[in-house]
Amino acid sequence: MAEILSLSEAVARFVQDGDVVAMEGFTHLIPFAAGHEVIRQRRRDLTLVRMTPDILYDQLIGMGAARKLVFSWGGNPGVGSLHRMRDAVERGWPAPLELDEHSHAAMANAYEAGAAGLPCALFRGYRGTDLPGVNRNIKFVSCPFTGEELAAVPSIRPDVAIIHAQKADREGNVLLEGIVGVQKEAVLAARRSIVTVEEMVDDLALKSPNAVVLPCWTVSAVVEAPGGAHPSYAHGYYARDNAFYFAWDKIARDRNTFLEWMQANVIGARS
Amino acid sequence: MNYTTAEMMTVAAARALSNDDICFVGIGLPSAACNLARLTHAPGITLIYESGTIRTRPRVLPLSIGDGELCESALTTVSVPEMFRYWLQGGRIGIGFLSGAQMDRFGNLNSTVIGGYTHPAVRLPGSGGASEIATSCGEIFIIMRQSIRSFAAKLDFLTSLGHGRNGTERAAAGVKTKGPTLGISDLCSMSSDPETKEFVVRSLHPGVTRRQVRENTGWEIRFAQAVEETPPPNQMELEALRELNERTAAAHGVTAGD
Numbered sequence: 138m139a140e141i142l143s144l145s146e147a148v149a150r151f152v153q154d155g156d157v158v159a160m161e162g163f164t165h166l167i168p169f170a171a172g173h174e175v176i177r178q179r180r181r182d183l184t185l186v187r188m189t190p191d192i193l194y195d196q197l198i199g200m201g202a203a204r205k206l207v208f209s210w211g212g213n214p215g216v217g218s219l220h221r222m223r224d225a226v227e228r229g230w231p232a233p234l235e236l237d238e239h240s241h242a243a244m245a246n247a248y249e250a251g252a253a254g255l256p257c258a259l260f261r262g263y264r265g266t267d268l269p270g271v272n273r274n275i276k277f278v279s280c281p282f283t284g285e286e287l288a289a290v291p292s293i294r295p296d297v298a299i300i301h302a303q304k305a306d307r308e309g310n311v312l313l314e315g316i317v318g319v320q321k322e323a324v325l326a327a328r329r330s331i332v333t334v335e336e337m338v339d340d341l342a343l344k345s346p347n348a349v350v351l352p353c354w355t356v357s358a359v360v361e362a363p364g365g366a367h368p369s370y371a372h373g374y375y376a377r378d379n380a381f382y383f384a385w386d387k388i389a390r391d392r393n394t395f396l397e398w399m400q401a402n403v404i405g406a407r408s
Numbered sequence: 409m410n411y412t413t414a415e416m417m418t419v420a421a422a423r424a425l426s427n428d429d430i431c432f433v434g435i436g437l438p439s440a441a442c443n444l445a446r447l448t449h450a451p452g453i454t455l456i457y458e459s460g461t462i463r464t465r466p467r468v469l470p471l472s473i474g475d476g477e478l479c480e481s482a483l484t485t486v487s488v489p490e491m492f493r494y495w496l497q498g499g500r501i502g503i504g505f506l507s508g509a510q511m512d513r514f515g516n517l518n519s520t521v522i523g524g525y526t527h528p529a530v531r532l533p534g535s536g537g538a539s540e541i542a543t544s545c546g547e548i549f550i551i552m553r554q555s556i557r558s559f560a561a562k563l564d565f566l567t568s569l570g571h572g573r574n575g576t577e578r579a580a581a582g583v584k585t586k587g588p589t590l591g592i593s594d595l596c597s598m599s600s601d602p603e604t605k606e607f608v609v610r611s612l613h614p615g616v617t618r619r620q621v622r623e624n625t626g627w628e629i630r631f632a633q634a635v636e637e638t639p640p641p642n643q644m645e646l647e648a649l650r651e652l653n654e655r656t657a658a659a660h661g662v663t664a665g666d
Contacts, residue, residue, distance in 0.1 A: 163459050163460075163473075163474050163488055164459060164472045164473060164474025164475065165459075165474050165476070165479075188488070189536075208534065209534060209535055209536060210533050210534050210535065210536035210537075211531075211533050211534055212533035214435065214471060214472030214473060214474075215435065215436070215470075215471035215472050215660075216471075218531075218533075222531070223530075223531045226528065226531045227527070227528060227529075227530075227531055238520075238534055238535075239535070240535040240536070240537070240538070240539040240540055241458060241488070241492060241535065241536050241537040241540070242492040242493075242496070242497065242537065242539070242540040245488045245489040245491075245492045245493070246489065246492065246493065248489065249489040249493075260492075260493070260497060260540075261497050261540075261543075261544070262497075262539065262540045262543075263539060263540075264543050264569060264581040264582065264583050265543070265566070265569030265572055265577050265578070265581045265583065266535070266539050266566055266567060266568065266569055267520070267525075267565050267566045267567070268520075268535065268539065268567070271525045285582070286582060315476070315479050315485065316459045316460055316461065316474045316476075316478070316479050316485055317460070317485070317487050317488075318459070318460070318474075318487065318488050319487065319488045319489060321487065322487070322489060370476055372476055372479065376476060377471070377472070377475060377476060379471050379659075379660045379661065380661055382471065382472075383661065
């Protein structure tokens with residue numbers, strides 16, 4: 138049953154050094170506030186999982202929280218490179234970063250398989266690409282009925298999934314809507330989960346019987362964190378801060394500028 | 409009207425799309441071309457972005473693949489696993505519109521690394537949706553700026569399968585879709601040769617010479633027997649594109665299509 142906690146309590150209780158951590162949100166609802174708390178609590182040796190590592194993972198990697206990255210597209214959308222991620226991959230700063238690189242189709246299937254309790258995902262993918270040659274977690278199997286060759290990847294089973302959503306009620310039932318990405322799958326695939334929300338409400342006031350709700354017994358902790366997806370956005374609450382995505386390019390390009398920015402805006406800032 | 413080579417490229421790419429097409433849209437140059445088509449001759453086109461937004465009609469070009477307006481203006485928005493499983497892998501999308509850092513003569517694309525994989529000179533973003541878009545959509549259109557580095561004789565990494573390194577790998581890999589059929593650059597339009605599968609120049613954009621095309625291509629590029637001149641952008645196309653870019657710049661502070 139979900140516990141209603143403060144952000145610092147939730148991260149202290151549910152994120153440990155060495156964990157496999159999936160922070161999801163496909164451009165939308167990226168859990169920045171929670172990720173920043175992970176940085177403040179100085180978690181180390183994390184395996185970070187995320188389809189689209191962008192600014193938040195650039196920050197975690199640049200601050201030395203990650204040992205390994207499982208991903209399918211790493212960049213600053215519409216702007217360019219992730220300079221901290223590139224520095225780690227190209228020059229090993231602040232530490233070497235092991236890559237477990239996939240395609241979007243593979244990761245989406247792997248999350249779904251994780252949510253379904255399966256050991257692996259099968260799909261029609263990776264045909265003719267060089268990725269299987271550099272990633273031992275990509276295999277091919279034959280369909281037992283048709284003989285068709287299909288790609289297989291291990292399911293994603295994170296120790297902890299962290300997502301941001303619009304609302305939760307006092308029991309900890311969670312509503313997310315808009316571009317919903319893989320967040321439902323990530324939470325259901327994980328052993329533990331933290332959900333930050335824009336607001337806690339008495340009644341979720343669902344507009345559709347098919348609204349995406351994570352029942353309270355699927356979530357470990359719910360945290361009220363208004364603005365917790367900024368500079369990404371929360372459908373119905375605030376828009377994406379595109380100017381910050383452009384500004385980040387300059388901040389992240391230089392190691393010292395990056396460290397100073399993190400000190401002033403994340404480490405020194407209270408949760 | 410005067411126009412830039414970038415405008416010519418986007419207009420030429422938009423013209424390749426029609427009103428009835430179902431198109432999976434990559435961010436950047438493909439997104440600009442697909443939305444220009446929708447705003448000009450193909451108002452009924454179905455544009456799909458990998459964030460799960462189906463039949464989206466944004467007023468400005470999205471900065472990211474999951475901008476809020478893509479969802480707000482869409483017919484429906486599905487989860488990302490559903491997008492890749494039911495819609496893309498399910499074979500419900502006719503055209504995939506892609507770009508990349510490098511392309512070879514067979515329309516194979518690299519968006520992963522420049523240099524070696526383990527210690528790359530440049531770490532690029534990676535596949536995203538491209539690897540499976542390239543094999544699951546009915547056919548692939550490619551839009552890229554042409555240079556000796558981007559039009560490479562040999563890719564540093566093959567992220568998305570075109571016709572393979574010898575032009576025959578699709579069938580060998582069990583892929584039944586057509587693969588790259590059309591390539592548009594800022595210099596020319598190319599189509600895939602029915603026999604050899606390599607890209608052949610079919611039309612030169614106005615003012616572009618064969619020599620320019622050769623100098624900006626890393627392999628010995630072939631020209632069709634009758635090379636045409638691409639019709640220049642007309643007033644309606646240019647006005648629609650510039651208005652789109654102005655709205656986009658006002659919304660984001662820059663031009664997302666560049």
